Amino acid sequence: MKICMFSSKAYDEKFFSLNNSNTSKKLETSYLSSHLNEETVYMAEGFDVVCCFVNDNLNAKVLTTLKEQGVQLVALRCAGFNNVDLKAAKQLNLPVCRVPEYSPYAVAEHACALILDLNRNIHRAHNRIRENDYSLDGLLGFDLHSKTVGVVGAGKIGRAFINIMNGFGCNVLVYDPMLTETNAEDNFTQVTLEELLAQSDIISLHCPLTASTQHLIDTQAIDKMKPNVMLINTSRGALVDTVAIIKGLKLKKIGYLGIDVYEEESEIFFEDLSDTFIQDDVFARLQTFPNVMITGHQAFFTKEALNKIAQTTINNIHSYFINKPQDSNLVS
Numbered sequence: 012m013k014i015c016m017f018s019s020k021a022y023d024e025k026f027f028s029l030n031n032s033n034t035s036k037k038l039e040t041s042y043l044s045s046h047l048n049e050e051t052v053y054m055a056e057g058f059d060v061v062c063c064f065v066n067d068n069l070n071a072k073v074l075t076t077l078k079e080q081g082v083q084l085v086a087l088r089c090a091g092f093n094n095v096d097l098k099a100a101k102q103l104n105l106p107v108c109r110v111p112e113y114s115p116y117a118v119a120e121h122a123c124a125l126i127l128d129l130n131r132n133i134h135r136a137h138n139r140i141r142e143n144d145y146s147l148d149g150l151l152g153f154d155l156h157s158k159t160v161g162v163v164g165a166g167k168i169g170r171a172f173i174n175i176m177n178g179f180g181c182n183v184l185v186y187d188p189m190l191t192e193t194n195a196e197d198n199f200t201q202v203t204l205e206e207l208l209a210q211s212d213i214i215s216l217h218c219p220l221t222a223s224t225q226h227l228i229d230t231q232a233i234d235k236m237k238p239n240v241m242l243i244n245t246s247r248g249a250l251v252d253t254v255a256i257i258k259g260l261k262l263k264k265i266g267y268l269g270i271d272v273y274e275e276e277s278e279i280f281f282e283d284l285s286d287t288f289i290q291d292d293v294f295a296r297l298q299t300f301p302n303v304m305i306t307g308h309q310a311f312f313t314k315e316a317l318n319k320i321a322q323t324t325i326n327n328i329h330s331y332f333i334n335k336p337q338d339s340n341l342v343s
Contacts, residue, residue: 012332014040014086015058017047017067020281023088026321034325046277049073056080060328065089065308066277069107071099078103084331088324089311091247092342093220100343106336107343108327112167114316119171121310122215122245125269129241129304130155156180161211162199163227164218164246165190172217173199184211187218208235213243220247230255239266245310248274253293260300268303271310280307 016023019042031037041058045051047067053076055061061082063069069085074096077085085100087109100107128134131152139146160176162169165187173183183199186207193201204227207214214236218224228242228251236242242265244251253274259265273279275291289295297303311320323340330338 012036012038012060012328013058014038014060014062014328015055016040016042016062016088017045017051017055018064018281019043022317023321026317027324030318030321030325034329036329038325038328047073049076052076053080055082058082059332060084060086062086062088062324063094065091065094066281067094068277069095069100071096074099074103074105078105084108084328086324086328087342088320091219093247093249095343097343105343106331106339106341108331108340109342110320110323110327111340113311113319113323114313115167115171117313117316118168118217118245118310119175121271121306122172122217122243122269123175125243125245125271125304125306126155126213126215126241129267129269129302134304135301157182158212159184159210161186161202161207161214163187163204163207163214163216165199166217168245169217172215181213204232205235208232209237211240212237213241215243216246216250218246218250220249225249226252226255228252228256230258233259233264236264238264240264241267241269243269245271248272248276253297257293257296260303266302268297268300270297270304271306272308273297273305276308 024042027040031040043054045054047061047063047069049072052073055077061077063085085105085107087107090109090111092107092109095107097107132150136150156179158181160181161184162173163186165185176183177198184202184207185199186202186204190201226249233255256265256268260268273294275294279291279294297305327339
């Protein structure tokens with residue numbers, strides 16, 4: 012079985028190769044650093060499977076070309092599939108599988124790290140110390156204990172995050188239209204989105220990107236928030252309207268912003284651009300705010316998560332080709 016892995020980095024190859032070597036039937040894998048898109052899709056010719064990541068573009072044209080080239084399976088090594096035209100994949104009879112979960116703790120803990128960094132100004136304090144500036148002015152934070160934390164999305168990552176916030180003694184509100192019932196041990200209060208926006212001191216997004224959640228946080232949503240609210244996004248960039256976020260920061264409606272994802276990140280994140288400059292004026296504007304912390308889509312980036320992603324992706328491919336599609340986490 013020949014696999015073409017797009018958007019691969021050294022760490023992808025390390026964990027994939029390690030897990031592949033532990034299987035009885037090894038996959039013949041080619042690692043490509045290029046993103047999959049309309050310009051690079053020709054590179055998949057002659058392969059049985061293409062393995063893709065979050066910033067690969069699998070639109071109808073790309074999927075059609077893959078099918079024409081003989082590709083039999085698209086294996087996503089991520090949980091989200093908003094970058095795939097599932098309708099086109101279904102019409103082409105081109106199956107798509109994914110990694111539904113890898114380490115919910117990795118993302119939840121990173122969201123917590125963003126909160127702590129922003130609240131206690133850790134990055135600013137670190138920079139001061141390096142300049143022998145030990146003053147505390149401008150570094151004032153607040154106790155997390157007793158603060159109200161709004162969590163949008165109560166899936167596995169959301170629940171892992173909720174547990175962490177409970178540990179800090181926070182009052183947790185949850186909005187999730189898919190959550191039809193709660194258990195007695197659930198230590199949170201289920202509310203409407205409007206209630207969550209109005210009551211939360213901190214809001215953290217843990218929901219998938221769909222047509223209904225795109226720009227969930229827009230100007231209208233920001234207007235409903237408390238002044239000086241902290242907003243955290245470790246899910247998908249397009250959950251927030253970045254232009255509206257910048258306006259909220261300028262008006263001091265948003266007091267803190269922590270993001271690990273960005274709507275137009277595909278040309279920026281996962282690459283070393285230190286020898287050039289950012290062409291995206293909106294992203295560049297975000298970088299100018301002292302109360303904004305940006306990380307480059309690294310919330311998932313733990314040893315445990317990378318190992319689970321590699322394991323599940325390999326298992327998905329093997330399962331599909333030995334006539335066990337029910338075990339291959341198909342989404343189309």
